[in-house]
Amino acid sequence: MDLIPVPRVAVIVVAAGSGTRLAGGAPKAFVGIDGSSILRHALDGIAAAPPAQVVIVVPSGREGDARTEALSVFGDRNELVTVVAGGATRQQSVAAGLAALWADVDTVLVHDAARALTPPAVFARVIDEVRRSGAGVIPMRPVVDTLKRVADAVVTEAVDRTPLVAAQTPQGFPRAALEDAYARAGAEHTDDAALFAAAGHEVRTVDGDDLSFKITTPADLDRARHLLRSGAPAASAAPLALPRVGTGTDVHAFGGDAPLRLAGLTWPGEPGLRGHSDGDAVAHAIVDAVLSAAGLGDIGTHFGVDRPEFAGATGEVFLRRTAELVAEAGFAVGNVSVQVQANRPRFSARRAEAEAVLSAALGAPVSVAATTTDGLGFTGAGEGVSATAVALVHPAR
Ligand SMILES: Nc1ccn([C@@H]2O[C@H](COP(=O)(O)OP(=O)(O)OP(=O)(O)O)[C@@H](O)[C@H]2O)c(=O)n1
Numbered sequence: 001m002d003l004i005p006v007p008r009v010a011v012i013v014v015a016a017g018s019g020t021r022l023a024g025g026a027p028k029a030f031v032g033i034d035g036s037s038i039l040r041h042a043l044d045g046i047a048a049a050p051p052a053q054v055v056i057v058v059p060s061g062r063e064g065d066a067r068t069e070a071l072s073v074f075g076d077r078n079e080l081v082t083v084v085a086g087g088a089t090r091q092q093s094v095a096a097g098l099a100a101l102w103a104d105v106d107t108v109l110v111h112d113a114a115r116a117l118t119p120p121a122v123f124a125r126v127i128d129e130v131r132r133s134g135a136g137v138i139p140m141r142p143v144v145d146t147l148k149r150v151a152d153a154v155v156t157e158a159v160d161r162t163p164l165v166a167a168q169t170p171q172g173f174p175r176a177a178l179e180d181a182y183a184r185a186g187a188e189h190t191d192d193a194a195l196f197a198a199a200g201h202e203v204r205t206v207d208g209d210d211l212s213f214k215i216t217t218p219a220d221l222d223r224a225r226h227l228l229r230s231g232a233p234a235a236s237a238a239p240l241a242l243p244r245v246g247t248g249t250d251v252h253a254f255g256g257d258a259p260l261r262l263a264g265l266t267w268p269g270e271p272g273l274r275g276h277s278d279g280d281a282v283a284h285a286i287v288d289a290v291l292s293a294a295g296l297g298d299i300g301t302h303f304g305v306d307r308p309e310f311a312g313a314t315g316e317v318f319l320r321r322t323a324e325l326v327a328e329a330g331f332a333v334g335n336v337s338v339q340v341q342a343n344r345p346r347f348s349a350r351r352a353e354a355e356a357v358l359s360a361a362l363g364a365p366v367s368v369a370a371t372t373t374d375g376l377g378f379t380g381a382g383e384g385v386s387a388t389a390v391a392l393v394h395p396a397r
Pocket residue numbers: 014015016017018019020021022028029057086087088089090091093094111112113114115214215216
């Protein structure tokens with residue numbers, strides 16, 4: 001009996017668009033649906049039956065954020081993920097993804113991150129049909145609206161919708177034929193199947209899914225949010241309606257070379273704190289509390305040693321980036337309360353100054369309390385400082 005070889009499948013997730021029509025305050029893939037971004041939901045759909053390789057194509061400069069999202073989805077299988085920068089058009093972004101494919105991949109699916117709620121079964125149908133037919137394959141839905149041809153706002157013709165379908169993604173192809181088609185592509189096409197067909201290759205269809213709609217406008221985003229609230233498929237869906245709280249703690253020992261940085265302030269004459277960054281335990285505790293409240297991991301998830309762009313960054317830089325991450329996830333920070341335990345410095349004279357700096361960086365009210373510990377513990381012995389923060393976030397819209 002002849003055995004049919006198992007395909008080595010790669011999924012290229014194109015997520016490099018700017019999201020002009022959504023106007024979500026961030027590149028579209030990083031806009032939050034609930035507690036998770038559009039990209040995160042798209043990856044969740046792929047992780048249910050992981051392929052051999054996942055290539056994520058994002059706007060230049062957002063590669064680190066994409067790696068963070070991928071790590072939280074794929075965990076110890078994260079070595080199957082490659083992240084690359086995209087181009088000015090969708091077609092250029094797909095080409096960048098194709099260039100990053102591993103040598104042993106033989107079947108390629110190209111998927112819009114913007115179709116974030118696509119069920120895993122659609123991926124399986126596309127892969128099966130590529131394998132069976134050797135053709136290009138698109139998932140499709142019937143066209144439900146009555147269609148008209150229009151010129152200068154005047155209807156010139158009724159269009160028969162019977163032979164028409166709406167194309168979705170993921171679109172699947174034998175790798176060699178897709179690379180050939182891309183090598184010969186002259187014009188820009190709005191999907192890969194059109195480019196593939198223009199090169200003379202056959203394209204077949206399988207059933208798509210209504211959940212695979214493309215998040216393009218604010219109304220689409222509302223629809224996705226509504227679907228997730230009412231129990232649609234998302235593994236990582238967080239309840240959106242209620243405020244959420246989080247806590248964070250950080251400790252640093254005295255002994256750093258630089259002057260003390262704490263609560264966003266420089267403290268001349270005070271001993272510095274040791275740490276990879278500026279050792280600002282107050283800012284770091286706030287970052288942990290806010291990220292935790294929004295379900296976005298912790299400080300190590302976003303500012304770890306694998307993120308060289310944050311090496312040596314001040315606590316304020318961490319706070320500003322945290323505010324962006326939380327906003328992109330669809331939350332606003334309500335307030336933060338942080339308490340410092342330390343013998344020194346004395347906060348009373350500079351409490352208002354610290355609160356103003358921290359609040360400005362986070363974009364939300366931060367109140368600061370300070371206490372000594374009656375000589376007890378490492379803070380009482382003057383060995384270091386400890387800070388504990390509580391944050392409240394709520395849905396932004
Ligand atoms: N230069 C581009 C443009 C688009 N895309 C991706 O292609 C998919 C479909 O594009 P679309 O929904 O039109 O996204 P945007 O281009 O971001 O939207 P807009 O046209 O509103 O700016 C999206 O997942 C988008 O991230 C991409 O990777 N690179």
